[in-house]
Amino acid sequence: MLLLQGLVLGVLVGGMYALMASGLTLIFGVMRLINIAHAAVIIFASYLSWQLLRVLGIDPLISIVILVVVFFIGGALLQKYVLSALIDKDLSLALLATLGVANVLEGMEGALWTSSFHAINTGYSDQTYHFGDVYVPLIRIITFVASVIILAGLYVLLTHTNLGRAIRATTQNRAIAQLVGVNVNRITMIAFGIGIAVAAAAGPLMGMYYPFYPNSHWGWIGKLMAIVVLGGLGSFRGTLVAALILGVAEQVTILYVPANWAATVFFVFLFAVLIVRPQGFFGHVARESL
Amino acid sequence: MNARRVIAVAWPLAPLVILIALPFNGLNGFLLDLFYFTFTYAAMSVGWNIIGGYAGYISLANLGFFGLGSYVAGLTLSHLGWPILLTAPLVGVVCALVAAVIGWIALRTRGPSFVIVTLAFTFIVQFLALNLKDITGGSAGLYLPLLSMDPLLRGDLFYYYMLGVLILSIAVAIGIRRSRFGLGLIAIREDEGKAEGSGINTSVFKIVAFMISCWFAGVAGAVHAQYLNYVDPDLAFELIIMLNMIVMTLLGSRGTVWGPVLGAFILFPLQSYLVYWLPSTIAGEVHLALLGVVLVLIARFMPEGLLVTLQKLIVRRPPPRLQAVPADAATSARP
Numbered sequence: 167m168l169l170l171q172g173l174v175l176g177v178l179v180g181g182m183y184a185l186m187a188s189g190l191t192l193i194f195g196v197m198r199l200i201n202i203a204h205a206a207v208i209i210f211a212s213y214l215s216w217q218l219l220r221v222l223g224i225d226p227l228i229s230i231v232i233l234v235v236v237f238f239i240g241g242a243l244l245q246k247y248v249l250s251a252l253i254d255k256d257l258s259l260a261l262l263a264t265l266g267v268a269n270v271l272e273g274m275e276g277a278l279w280t281s282s283f284h285a286i287n288t289g290y291s292d293q294t295y296h297f298g299d300v301y302v303p304l305i306r307i308i309t310f311v312a313s314v315i316i317l318a319g320l321y322v323l324l325t326h327t328n329l330g331r332a333i334r335a336t337t338q339n340r341a342i343a344q345l346v347g348v349n350v351n352r353i354t355m356i357a358f359g360i361g362i363a364v365a366a367a368a369g370p371l372m373g374m375y376y377p378f379y380p381n382s383h384w385g386w387i388g389k390l391m392a393i394v395v396l397g398g399l400g401s402f403r404g405t406l407v408a409a410l411i412l413g414v415a416e417q418v419t420i421l422y423v424p425a426n427w428a429a430t431v432f433f434v435f436l437f438a439v440l441i442v443r444p445q446g447f448f449g450h451v452a453r454e455s456l
Numbered sequence: 457m458n459a460r461r462v463i464a465v466a467w468p469l470a471p472l473v474i475l476i477a478l479p480f481n482g483l484n485g486f487l488l489d490l491f492y493f494t495f496t497y498a499a500m501s502v503g504w505n506i507i508g509g510y511a512g513y514i515s516l517a518n519l520g521f522f523g524l525g526s527y528v529a530g531l532t533l534s535h536l537g538w539p540i541l542l543t544a545p546l547v548g549v550v551c552a553l554v555a556a557v558i559g560w561i562a563l564r565t566r567g568p569s570f571v572i573v574t575l576a577f578t579f580i581v582q583f584l585a586l587n588l589k590d591i592t593g594g595s596a597g598l599y600l601p602l603l604s605m606d607p608l609l610r611g612d613l614f615y616y617y618m619l620g621v622l623i624l625s626i627a628v629a630i631g632i633r634r635s636r637f638g639l640g641l642i643a644i645r646e647d648e649g650k651a652e653g654s655g656i657n658t659s660v661f662k663i664v665a666f667m668i669s670c671w672f673a674g675v676a677g678a679v680h681a682q683y684l685n686y687v688d689p690d691l692a693f694e695l696i697i698m699l700n701m702i703v704m705t706l707l708g709s710r711g712t713v714w715g716p717v718l719g720a721f722i723l724f725p726l727q728s729y730l731v732y733w734l735p736s737t738i739a740g741e742v743h744l745a746l747l748g749v750v751l752v753l754i755a756r757f758m759p760e761g762l763l764v765t766l767q768k769l770i771v772r773r774p775p776p777r778l779q780a781v782p783a784d785a786a787t788s789a790r791p
Binding site for chain 1: 508516562567568580587706738743746749750751756759
């Protein structure tokens with residue numbers, strides 16, 4: 167029964183992990199760039215959502231809408247004015263620029279909100295439901311459902327719209343996408359903006375689920391990287407499956423070992439994948455991306 | 457050998473003599489410390505440059521090796537009584553051997569796995585330092601036996617020790633730059649496929665470069681543990697150390713011998729001044745954010761770094777590659 171508990175909580179948290187990692191994999195797909203600032207963006211969105219709840223009383227689920235718009239614009243501008251010039255010149259410079267952005271966000275959060283941890287507490291935060299022997303906190307159901315809805319929206323966007331087709335074409339082969347008339351620079355900008363917007367959507371959910379502090383993004387980026395590597399970098403479906411696998415593996419591990427050791431699950435998977443099958447388990451970057 | 461050539465080869469002796477002579481002229485404790493830190497950062501940046509600049513692979517593991525060096529040195533001192541200043545080079549060797557394993561996992565393939573693995577490695581070492589409480593003391597850290605000597609003499613000792621490590625790092629960087637090994641690394645950076653095609657065993661080259669790079673991080677970490685007489689998971693894996701290595705190298709000029717040294721000598725004193733000047737409640741946060749801003753600005757507007765940029769300004773000579781082909785030959789070759 168304990169195992170069933172771990173399984174249920176694993177799937178619920180896995181849904182949120184999928185949302186957190188999907189932006190990272192989308193950005194890697196179109197730009198071949200590991201966005202080291204990805205988790206820092208998520209945490210930044212958590213802080214803003216906390217602030218909106220505190221000052222204006224805006225529910226975190228509502229603040230998602232505001233943050234998505236703002237972060238999409240911010241991400242697109244960052245891509246257009248900083249990263250795009252670097253991508254063409256030297257990919258490693260773009261990588262280092264994202265490292266710089268991560269530190270700017272972390273330092274700024276520390277200066278604005280101190281380095282002690284915060285949590286987003288709503289009126290419904292503490293409720294828990296029992297289904298037989300399995301107990302499920304309401305907040306985990308809410309974050310899971312919200313994550314699934316946003317991911318479904320992203321999936322429809324990528325598979326059923328012209329913009330989505332252009333993004334996938336750019337991911338698969340930039341030169342040929344350009345050849346058939348895709349404005350790849352513009353698509354890259356929009357795709358990066360979407361990736362950051364998805365991170366922003368994950369922020370309030372993450373902040374309701376776990377406490378956060380300025381440098382907690384380092385722990386998260388490690389987990390997210392393990393997820394996208396297991397899923398095959400750049401593969402959207404792979405990322406979803408990998409997030410569920412790692413979510414369940416983590417929650418089941420927590421049942422048997424002290425909670426702080428559960429983080430090792432991610433590193434074990436990461437290194438095992440890279441030793442056994444460096445291209446990940448769900449297709450290859452160049453061949454299949456969605 | 458004419459005078460110009462002598463200057464071109466022997467100029468580093470001048471600052472070297474000055475740096476050796478400085479402590480004899482009553483350098484106070486504050487300045488001794490400032491130089492000690494600058495030397496440490498310069499040596500680590502030169503080390504980072506070997507994998508990050510010469511070979512073009514961004515490593516985020518050097519911070520992990522700095523911390524690993526601190527812990528290995530601290531543990532051998534407190535359990536076996538081996539003095540750190542003697543064991544530091546061997547601690548570096550331990551780090552280099554671990555780097556070989558990490559390199560084997562991450563560098564067999566090209567592309568993004570290296571940066572992911574090196575970042576994960578730093579997390580893992582920090583995680584183990586925090587959670588293997590019976591060995592490392594967990595978050596409380598590890599107090600080391602003090603070096604019992606006069607404080608000013610102690611300052612001198614660390615000053616000269618890290619100056620020695622810095623000179624060694626520069627010598628190694630020059631040696632690599634002039635060797636076939638160094639050429640191979642640069643070929644890997646420019647075009648790994650072609651480098652492999654021309655007979656370079658790219659995996660071995662990259663792994664050896666990574667090992668050398670991490671040796672310096674390990675030695676610096678070991679010496680720093682003795683300097684603080686203390687090791688803990690926050691200080692040994694402070695993110696700002698990693699950021700500094702990278703920003704200093706980039707500011708000076710990536711892939712050059714002297715760039716990282718220049719970057720460290722400019723940035724470290726500036727940062728000490730900044731942290732001294734800022735209100736202490738937010739000094740750490742503003743410091744981190746500003747360093748991040750500097751990194752983004754350098755990457756965006758001066759990616760070649762000071763040394764190369766200045767060289768271009770002063771020399772005003774078109775790069776030799778363009779000179780090799782006469783202008784008319786170039787135009788006539790056009791269809």
